[in-house]
Amino acid sequence: MAVKSTTKRRIKRSTPNRVAKALAGVLADTYAVYQQTHAYHWNVTGPQFHSLHAMFELQYNEMWMAVDLLAERIRALGEFAPASGEEMAKLSAIKFTGSAVPKAEIMVKNLLKAHEQLIKNAKKARDIASQAADSETEDMLIARIQEHEKTAWMLRATLA
DSSP, rough: OOOHHHHHHHHHHSSHHHHHHHHHHHHHHHHHHHHHHHHHHHHSTTTTTTHHHHHHHHHHHHHHHHHHHHHHHHTTTTOOOOOOOOHHHOOOHHHHHHHOOOHHHHHEEEEEHHHHHHHHHHHHHHHHHHHHOOOHHHHHHHHHHHHHHHHHHHHHHOOO
C-alpha cells in the first residue's frame, strides 16, 4: 500500500503545472462570466427587470466567491494565479464582444451560452485533475460544474 501512496504523490507532484494551468483557464472563464453577469445586473431593463436584476446578483456573488477559491487552489498547487485583466482575457475561452447593452432576453441567452461553455471547460479541467490523481482539485471542479449546471438550468427556465 505504501508504494501506491508514494506513486500517487509522485504523480501529483509531477503534474501540478498541468492541473494549475487547467484551473487557471476555469478561473479566467469564471471571471469573464462574473464580469458579464455583473454588468448585466447593472444594466438590465424591461418587464423582467426585478427578477433578472436579483437573479444576476445571486449569480455574480456566487462566482465572485468561486474565483477566490479557484485562485487559492492554484496557489496551493505552487503556482501563481492570473492576476491582471489582460491575463484573464488571454486565458479565457469565453469572449464577450460589443459595448452595446443587449435586451434582457439576449442577456439571458448570452449568459446561458457562457455557462454551457464554462461547464465544458471545467469538465476538461476535472479530467486533467483526475488523471493527475489530484482528487482535491477534481472535487472542487465537480462542485463548480454542478453550480454552473444549476445556473444554466435557471437561465433556460427563464427563457422558456
